[in-house]
Amino acid sequence: MKKKKHSQSTDFVPHPRYGSAPMPSHVQGVSEEAILQCHWSYKSEEIFPESVLMADTSKQNFSIFPRECYVDMRKTCRSCKRPFIFFAAEQRHWFEVLQFYVDADCVHCPECRVQRMAAKRAFQRYSALTLLAKPTPDELQQLVDASLTLHAQGTLKSRDRLGQLKNAALRLIPDYPGTLALVEALRNKDALMPTDSKSD
Ligand SMILES: [Zn+2]
Structure with missing residues (x-):
């Protein structure tokens, strides 16, 4: 599936901690194909494979499928309709520290x-x-x-x-x-x- 469009020039709503551009993680050797298998939601959005972070699934709150990795993904805010990034690092915080249910979705931009x-x-x-x-x-x-x-x-x-x-x-x-x-x-x-x- 190569229908993903790239959005280099997109103005993402900035996140106070992570900024407004995908964050390269320097994790090597994880293919885009492998990332797409990490969670079903990554197949439905534009993702930025260079941002991938491996997950500690033992800290996640899940019933059947954990998230094996996290990746920066493009989202559209449900309220203001502007694009924003749901960051890999932010997902790790949500799912490993705050213990949100692993399928919880982020629907609103930071602002x-x-x-x-x-x-x-x-x-x-x-x-x-x-x-x-x-x-x-x-x-x-x-x-x-x-x-x-x-x-x-x-x-x-x-x-x-x-x-x-x-x-x-x-x-x-x-x-x-x-x-x-x-x-x-x-x-x-x-x-x-x-x-x-x-x-x-
Ligand atoms: Zn918004």
């Missing part, structure tokens, strides 16, 4: 993964803090920050909820930068929402 983690944390913080009847100024700051994150990514849209929070923040923490950001966010939102009359 989207960071954003999704931040959104998840913001949602957890927001959910917990929003239950407090009388948040302290510190808790209110955290609630404002979490709300801004969720608002920016479109999860938190309630004008009433944001307006209430803005009023509480203006009372308790008027000088907090997040409070000003919230005022600004709501002002922009007002600007985007036309009022009853459609004037130019």
